[in-house]
Amino acid sequence: MEYNYKDIESKWQRNWSERNTYRVSNQSEKPKFYVLDMFPYPSGAGLHVGHPLGYIASDIYSRYKRLKGFNVLHPMGFDSFGLPAEQYAIETGQHPSATTEKNIETFKKQLDKIGFCYDWEREVRTSNSDYYKWTQWIFLQLFNCWFNPVNKKAESINTLILLFETKGGHGAGKHEADQFSAEEWKLYSLAKQQEILMNYRLAFSAYGDVNWCEVLGTVLANDEVVNGVSERGGHPVIKKKMHQWYLRITDYADRLLDGLNTVDFSDSMKEMQRNWIGKSEGCEMIFSLTPATAGTPNPSPKGEGSEKTIKVYTTRPDTIFGVDFLVLAPEHELVNQITTEEQRKNIDDYLTYVKSRSDRERMSEVKQITGCFTGAYAENPFNGKQIPVWIAEYVLAGYGTGAIMAVPCGDQRDFLFAQHFNIPITNIIGEHFNGKEANSTKDATLHHSDFLDGLLMKDAIKVAIEKIEAEGLGKRKVNFKMRDAGFSRQRYWGEPFPIKWEDGVAIALNETQLPLELPHVEKYGPGPEGEGPLANIAEWKNQQLETSTMPGYAGSSWYFLRYMDPHNTTTFCDRKISDYWRQVDVYIGGTEHAVGHLLYSRLWTKVLYDLDLIGFDEPFKMLVNQGMIQGSSRFVYRIKGTQTFVSFGLKNKYEVDELHVDVNMVDGIDLDMEAFKKWKPDFTNADFILEEGKYHCGIEVEKMSKSKFNTVNPDDLVLKYGADTFRMYEMFLGPIEQSKPWDTKGIEGVHRFLRKLWRLFNDDLKGKDWNEEKANDAEFKVLHKTIKKIESDTEQFSFNTAVSAFMVCVNELGDLKCHKKEILEKLLILLTPYAPHISEELWYQLGNKESILDAAYPVFEEKYLVETNKEYPVSINGKVRTNINIDLSAQQPEVEQIVLGNEIVQKWLEGKAPKKIIFVKGKMVNVVI
RNA sequence: GCCCAUGUGGCGGAAUUGGUAGACGCAGCAGACUCAAAAUCUGCCAUUCGCAAGGGUGUGAAGGUUCGAUUCCUUUCGUGGGCACCA
CATH class of the missing domain: 3.40.50.620 (HUPs)
Structure with missing residues (x-):
């Protein structure tokens, strides 16, 4: 009787489903x-x-x-x-x-x-x-609550309204702008009150940038924008401000950080989240703008310019005397106001350029240094130094205050910027700055730094902040890199918002009106002015319902x-x-x-x-x-303008196009040319230039995707080898957390293992081959070694080593010619999570009436594994030269005597006395000469 | 660019807290069985020198700590993932 996985698997799948084996009760x-x-x-x-x-x-x-x-x-x-x-x-x-x-x-x-x-x-x-x-x-709960910073938790928005009614704007203790009294609050219009409340709701509406493609008339995902143009059609894409919904995740930044200490995620995962949240401590600082220097007309009429200030955020206030220029984000609201007439054209050109750039491009292409001088100057509040104000794309509007103080000797991006635009660099860290690159150390002693002179930078941070606060120039500030989460999409296929707009005020639907169903329409397309497709649906629009939908992560x-x-x-x-x-x-x-x-x-x-x-x-x-299973793509090389394909090794001799070819038509790197010709009509008459009689394909590891023709369908493998083989093979590929390219090659080995297991129970010719004899110590040892290994590997999600332990076990039982039920039965229970079908079948064959799914897990017993001796590896100066069998209870003096008496050790000693003998009990011996 | 991960034979990978590098499997080679094939079984299989015994080298690269480093530290290179509207 052979292992017939097809019958076995369909039989038990049917059986399990008929008996509702997988139904789970809440009690x-x-x-x-x-x-x-x-x-x-x-x-x-x-x-x-x-x-x-x-x-x-x-x-x-x-x-x-x-x-x-x-x-x-x-x-x-x-x-x-x-x-x-x-x-x-x-x-x-x-x-x-x-x-x-x-x-x-x-x-x-x-x-x-x-x-x-x-x-x-x-x-x-x-x-x-x-x-x-x-x-x-x-969503309605999120809309109807706010984060109370005192209790550090979400509460009903009504508690906020109550605070406003009794204590006015400072009641909430958050937005500096909300400095109204309780009386003023009560006098505000409903719309004004709602506008203020919107600044607190956990789900709120505000203006934000989207990728807008004029030609397609639609908003695009970052994914749909490639090199600044739309992926479909290659049309220009710009940033456009639109009404958007957001979740106020920033209010939870601290709790999201703290919560990481209570969960069991990998350190790297926690680190990624921490970095995303990006908590930093520093201070905000105010620089006042000075009336323009001689020769340039004052851009702001009636001396208003001198009252203007720029607020920067810095984590390094200790470097205040090294500030050589300020940089504003191009989107900063002051840019337009402070730009001098001479610089206006340059600035406008630069702004146009920046509008076409994605955030990603702005951050990553640092080698390409861009920026533009506004013509304005600010004053260093501590020494009155005149500092030019620039704008540059490397400063992002969304982080901090959208303005930075640049310290070229301490920050590499600032350094490159200064070098590129010939801005003189002030060195405040003495020999720590070599003039060739910035040094961001905090361990240098400060020079040319007035009241901070002689202090270590890391100590100076505190001193500087205190001084800044004392002089009213700014204040200590904790900042987060994380921004509030954009929560609306100008799309059709998502959850509609249970929100109506009445005179610009968002009104939540009543809970009884839920679900607000997505209207079924045959055809849809983007709405006017970048609105979602729902804006095209009259009955929807007439009810003034929100026309965007929620994002995938809702x-x-x-x-x-x-x-x-x-x-x-x-x-x-x-x-x-x-x-x-x-x-x-x-x-x-x-x-x-x-x-x-x-x-x-x-x-x-x-x-x-x-x-x-x-x-x-x-x-x-x-x-x-x-880990991600990647695809291993295969390529063919077509000589330009022909249907002639040249093998990988010869492609450099021609001008070729690289084409993905279906991996399923390639054996290793050898193309099945007949299959290729049948693949697509274009290739019917394909010619090939071969090397060594074969067509070799190129290989590249990429994301597995249909468009790259590198996908492998599990159905085919299940059909060919069975589900149990497929399951175990996927686990056998490597550690679960590691990414690796898919390769079907090794699956035979796992299938062979299952057949080998089968033959412990059944002989292909004779049929039943298991027996009820008592097991001996050697067999128990194999079993218990396996129980221990499988149990700990499974607990630790080390499934690849568990599969290999099963193989070792079956190999060893085969060597021992062990067909004993007493042993095999336990092995089946260990195996059933991995290969449930074959385990259930063999379990049934052993005469069990109940399903193996609820069998009792075997208990490991140490006594079967106890050893009295060990083959100790003996090293001379760290290199293993021989093995010596020594009683495990032996202590150092005894071991030294045995080891030094050994012939091979004697040979290496060449008559010299050892300097030292290191003995680690149960591990090894090292003789140092 | 920034953040995270990762790098070991022809290939996938193994190696408790630093203690015999290459378990297990694939591919390959040799043999047994067979008319033959499949299946199965046995053996070999990092590299280099050597008939052998045995030795040298070897975990991306370069340094360091240690009696001993795939493992720890520093620097560096390559690859994969994420970077806020893909999910």
Whole structure:
């Protein structure tokens, strides 16, 4: 009887589904455990081999925890709103709801073939109105609350109104502008009151920049902008100010930082989030502008210019005497006012240039130094030095005050700027500055720095801030790099905002009006003036409903809660149920979500917690990052203007175009030329220039994507080798957290392993081959070594080494000719999380009536592994020269005697006495000569 | 540019807290079985010198700490991911 994975897998998948084996109850005597995958975006390309990597890992862990006696929640769903579906719809004329539905069906079918233990009754889809009803509902909670800086938590906006009514503007203690009294507040118009409240709401509306493409008449995602022009059509893209919704995530910056100390994420992940939040301590400082220097007319009439000030933010106030110029962000509101007439043309040209540049380009292309002098000068408040004021794209409006004081001797970007524009550099750090590059040390002693002279820079920071505050020139300030999160998209395929606009005031819909359903239209396109497609729909527009929709991360910020209670129609998730399941114990997904999704869902969780809607304020207790499976692309080289293809090694002799070719037509690097000819009509008559009789393709590792023809479909592999082989092979590829290019080559080895396992139970010819004999010590040793290894590897998500331990175990049992049920039965339980189908089948063959899914996990017993002796490696000066078998209980003197008596050691000693003998018990011996 | 990760045989990778580098698997080579093939089994498999015994070199590169470094430190190069409207 041979291993027939096809029959076995379909048999047990049917059996498990008929018996509802994977249904999870919200009530159980067992302790709970919640294992979650980052749910997929159901793209039209279907599942590729990269998707299941994390899913297999979480499935193994879930099954393992179940064997260990936990009530395990392990759900799956779909993040089904998003840009690609919308784009695809525009291109093909199909409605996104239809394509999304179809894609999800494909995904589910593919997932089921791999044998995951999902409870599909708990499936969620973010684009279903019974789901996004609650996304909208949570948005309303965000809209209707503010962050109280005193209590450091979200509270109802009514508590803020009450403060305004009783104490006026300082009640909230936040916005400097809100210096009104309680009486004034009461006299304000409704619109004015709402305008002020908008500065506090956690979900708020304000003006912000978007990528605007005039020709396409639409707002573009950064992804759709390539080198400053639109990806589709290559049209120019500029920044445009538009009304946008935001989430006030900056108010939670400190709590998001603190929360990192309570969760089990990798250090690098925490570091990335910390850097994103970017907390820095420094001070704001005011520079007053001086009337223009002689020879240039004063741009501001009636001496107004002298009253103008520039507020800069710096983390290094200690360098105040090294300031050689100020730089404003090109978008800074003062730019227009301070520019002198002579400089106006230059400045305008520069602003036009900057408008075409993305933030990314502005930050990354530092070698290309650009900037423009405004003609204005500011005064150093401490020594009266005249400082030119420039604008430059490397200063971003969104960070700090949008203005910096440049210290070329201490900051490399400032240094390059000064060098490029011939601005004289003041050295305040003596020999620490070599004139060739900036030195950002804090350990130098300050020179030419007046009251800071002779101080160490790191000590001077405090002194400088105190002086600045004492003289009223500025104040201590904590800044965050993080900005409030843009929350609206000018798109169709997303959650509509439950918001109406009445005379410029945003009015929240009543909860009873939810869900506010996305209107179904056959065709849609961008609305006027960059509005979303909803603006084209008369019945929508007439109701004055908000025309943008929510971004992709809205639905994914809270989906883990909905899985707990997916069918509830009265609340997003019953409090009793979320109190049972609580945090996600293990969350598995890619690092690409490190700062986006993970921060947003942490924010939403904290707000829901503050409002007492859930009982925990961090969503994910532990995070496991899976690496990305990359595609290994193959290329062919077509001689320009022909259908002749030249092999990789000869391509430099011709002028060629590089074309992606489907990896599935290439064996290693050898192209299947017949398959290639049939691939596309263009290639039917292709000619080839070969090397050594073969056509060699070029190789490059890239993201796995349909357009690069480097995707590998898991279905084909499951069909050819079975789900169990596929699962174990994906795990065997390498550490779960490491990125690696996909390569199908090694899958045979895993399949061979499963057949070898099968043959421990069944002989291909004779049939049943297992027996009920008593196992001996050697067999128990193999088993218990494996139990120990598998258990600890599984706990540590080291699945690749676990697979190899299974192989070692089966090899060793094969060598021992062990076919004993007593041993094999335990091995099957260890294996079932990894290869559930074959394990269940063999378990059944051993005569078990109950499913293996709930068997008791074998208990490791140390006694089988106890050793009395060890082959100690013996090194001479750190190089291993021999091994000596020594009793493990031996102590240093005894060991020294044995080692020095050894022939090989004697030879290396050449009669000399050793200087030192290092003995590490149970490890090694090193003789130092 | 900034942030994070990563670099070990022909290939994927292994190596508790610094303690025998290359487990396990793929590919390859040789052999057994077979009319033959598949399947299976046995052996070899970092590199270099050597008939062998044995020795030299070797974990991206260069330094350092240590009795001992793939592991720790410094510098440097390559690759992958993220950088706020892809999800």
